[in-house]
Amino acid sequence: MKTIATLSLLLISMAAQAETPQQIRQIYVTEAAIQQAGFTAAAKRGEAFYHQRFGINDKMPVCTSCHTDDPLKSGQHAVTGKAIKPLAVAANGERFSDPAKVEKWFGRNCKEVIGRACTPAEKADFVAYMSEVR
Amino acid sequence: MKFLIPLAFLAMALPALADRMPLPANTPASFKAECGSCHLAYPPALLAAKDWKSTMAGLSDHFGSDAAVDAKSGQEIAAFLERNAGNAAKLGNAGSPPRITLSARFVRKHDEVPAKFWRDPRIKSAANCEACHRDATKGGFSERDIIIPELRH
Structure with missing residues (x-):
């Protein structure tokens, strides 16, 4: 019993702490593997997803509408014009270091651009691409 | 003592004259994080309290975007905005839903x-x-x- 308590405390403290993109990717991989046994993240699939035109939203039909074709570059919000720091970890070390923040933005942006929540597998692939792109 | 009164008026008038609207030192971090990602974390003085209230009440459809925030942040941000809101009479009507850029003061400026x-x-x-x-x-x-x-x- 005590081990379970310690373990959950550890998990809670881990969730509140800054993490690496690899750890965040692993959270989604673990989640995806529940639905799809043996799932592994693929940066290539993440890249294709990033460039996929969903066309739900006129102003932001695709991720690149705001984040540009090259995630190593700074983007610009398609509506407000505000500058957006690069999504790629190689260009912006702050990306994918806060699980709550990552989850919040997947929540908002998937709904807005794709018209539905993203699946854990899509999120894992996306994080893999953004972590690996150079 | 008497000189303090004009001085106080001057101090109140100066920020407006110089168009300085820095965020107050006690601005909650949630305001900067939630309201400063897609657009500038706008100075609260740019809208009247009633307009901030209706903005905060309609975040799930915020000019076409879902900008909903959790309940705790929502209360914190709404209280901050209303406490530091601008003078409704000077700002003029900002429309419905309120837009800073439609307020009479913004348009005139x-x-x-x-x-x-x-x-x-x-x-x-x-x-x-x-x-x-x-x-x-x-x-x-x-x-x-x-x-x-x-x-x-």
Whole structure:
């Protein structure tokens, strides 16, 4: 019993702490593997997803509408014009270091651009691409 | 003692005269994080309290975007905005849903800006304060600090 308590405390403290993109990717991989046994993240699939035109939203039909074709570059919000720091970890070390923040933005942006929540597998692939792109 | 009164009036008038609207020191971090990601964390003085109230009540459809925040942040941000809101009489009607850029004061302050500037891809939207006001993030909206040379007086 005590081990379970310690373990959950550890998990809670881990969730509140800054993490690496690899750890965040692993959270989604673990989640995806529940639905799809043996799932592994693929940066290539993440890249294709990033460039996929969903066309739900006129102003932001695709991720690149705001984040540009090259995630190593700074983007610009398609509506407000505000500058957006690069999504790629190689260009912006702050990306994918806060699980709550990552989850919040997947929540908002998937709904807005794709018209539905993203699946854990899509999120894992996306994080893999953004972590690996150079 | 008497000299303190005009001095106090002067102190109140100065920020308005200089177009300085820095965020208060006790601005909650949630305001900067939630309201400063997609657009500038706008100075609360740019809308009246009733307009902030209706903005905060409609975040799930915020000009076409879902900008909903958790309950705790929502209360914290709403209280902050209403506490530091602008003078309704000076700002004028901001429409419904309220838009800073439709408030009479904003319109009057920008009436010399030609339409082609608003369409410039570097500006994109009247909501993009920083495109022209380079000190906007620090609350600086002085006409002397306009980036685009043609717009400088």
